[in-house]
Amino acid sequence: MESPQAQYEAFAQVALPEYGFSPDARVRLLNLSENGTFLVQEADRRAVLRVHRDGYHSRQAIESELNWLEALRSEAGVRTPETLRAVDGRRVVDLRVGDRYRHGVLFEWLPGVEPPTDDxxxxxxxxxxxxxxxxxxxxxxxxxxxxxxxxxxxxxxxxxxxxxxxxxxxxxxxxxxxxxxxxxxxxxxxxxxxxxxxxxxxxxxxxxxxxxxxxxxxxxxxxxxxxxxxxxxxxxxxxxxxxxxxxxxxxxxxxxxxxxxxxxxxxxxxxxxxxxxxxxxxxxxxxxxxxxxxxxxxxxxxxxxxxxxxxxxxxxxxxxxxxxx
The missing domain is CATH 3.90.1200.10 (Aminoglycoside phosphotransferase (APH), C-terminal lobe)
Structure with missing residues (x-):
């Protein structure tokens, strides 16, 4: 049986052309919990791809999340990751591998590290x-x-x-x-x-x-x-x-x-x-x-x-x- 990581990696590969990446772009798993989160890198372009788990959020719920992130960034001064649109302008893309479907979202790569634990x-x-x-x-x-x-x-x-x-x-x-x-x-x-x-x-x-x-x-x-x-x-x-x-x-x-x-x-x-x-x-x-x-x-x-x-x-x-x- 295919592992969950392998399943998410297959969807990540399908997502690459949606955002203008070539099939040779480097895709590295960052985290696998509710979703699969990947670093995608090609030349000097880096971004974070989130492949959603099946059945957790609808497309509209994901769009709503992205609306709030944008509002926090523009209206409240809370720095959130910017959503990067697909080649055709979509923020949320539909991904298919065989008879399985997932949603995908691409975010900007943010600098920084987790807060230190010494204080x-x-x-x-x-x-x-x-x-x-x-x-x-x-x-x-x-x-x-x-x-x-x-x-x-x-x-x-x-x-x-x-x-x-x-x-x-x-x-x-x-x-x-x-x-x-x-x-x-x-x-x-x-x-x-x-x-x-x-x-x-x-x-x-x-x-x-x-x-x-x-x-x-x-x-x-x-x-x-x-x-x-x-x-x-x-x-x-x-x-x-x-x-x-x-x-x-x-x-x-x-x-x-x-x-x-x-x-x-x-x-x-x-x-x-x-x-x-x-x-x-x-x-x-x-x-x-x-x-x-x-x-x-x-x-x-x-x-x-x-x-x-x-x-x-x-x-x-x-x-x-x-x-x-």
Missing amino acids: LVTQFEVLGGITARMHLHTRSWRRPADFTRFSWDDETTLGATPHWGRWQDGMAIGAAEQRILSAAADLVLRRLAAFGKGPDRFGLVHADMRLANLLLDGDQVYVIDFDDCGFSWYLYDLATAVSFIEDDPRVPEWTDAWVRGYRRVCDLSSADEQEIGTFIMLRRLLLVAWIGSHSTTDLAQEMGAEFTRVSCDLAEQYLSTTPHP
């Missing part, structure tokens, strides 16, 4: 400020009439129609794990219901706003990888910033720094701040679900049962420190 307090403060600028923009932006992105709300995270599958189907979840995680999920849902979805709390977010999705080039900061962007609570962006490291003892220090950076740009009420732990628990449960539904990936295999065990520890801590409405 994460400073980096989280920067991250909070950039996130606030994005949230301010979404509150006033007049979205195109055909704008469409999915939501990360109660139903599509822990409810009946979860985008990443059910946390109950995570790796190594037995009766004990089911009991503690179920209690945590129930408390998260009750607190979210009380928190509400008012316009000051719920809107268009990046939904994967981690330091890994920033690029630093001198004083310039670029924000990348908007593939999960959609409608959710604004605090969900903070929760995503500590994805996979929620158990690190420095998380409170990092989230405090994020809040400081955020408040330099945008208001964040004390009531909102008190709910940070709920959103971190929500995100952790989503990652348990993601690992279960992506159990064949290298990351899921690496995390495995240990990730579920630590998640249960976090759930117990959340239940013991969070008021039950």
Whole structure:
């Protein structure tokens, strides 16, 4: 059976002529997760090709993502990658390999590196400020009439129609794990219901706003990888910033720094701040679900049962420190 990487590489080759590259252009895999992301290089021309997974986003949803990237760049001063059009002017191209189809998008190659890890307090403060600028923009932006992105709300995270599958189907979840995680999920849902979805709390977010999705080039900061962007609570962006490291003892220090950076740009009420732990628990449960539904990936295999065990520890801590409405 053809590997997922080989499948994505085949689509990448099909995409080359769409953007004026020759078949001899160099194509190197950068990342394979929800999508396949490639560096394409020919002579002095470099670009980043994203081959979308099947069935995750519609063409219009991808176009909507690109509209937001353009608006952030032109209206909010948030540096996002520019979309490079195909030879015929399209931003989203249709790719076919045999009887399989994918969408493809080409982005400019951006300079820079991921933020250094030697001063994460400073980096989280920067991250909070950039996130606030994005949230301010979404509150006033007049979205195109055909704008469409999915939501990360109660139903599509822990409810009946979860985008990443059910946390109950995570790796190594037995009766004990089911009991503690179920209690945590129930408390998260009750607190979210009380928190509400008012316009000051719920809107268009990046939904994967981690330091890994920033690029630093001198004083310039670029924000990348908007593939999960959609409608959710604004605090969900903070929760995503500590994805996979929620158990690190420095998380409170990092989230405090994020809040400081955020408040330099945008208001964040004390009531909102008190709910940070709920959103971190929500995100952790989503990652348990993601690992279960992506159990064949290298990351899921690496995390495995240990990730579920630590998640249960976090759930117990959340239940013991969070008021039950």
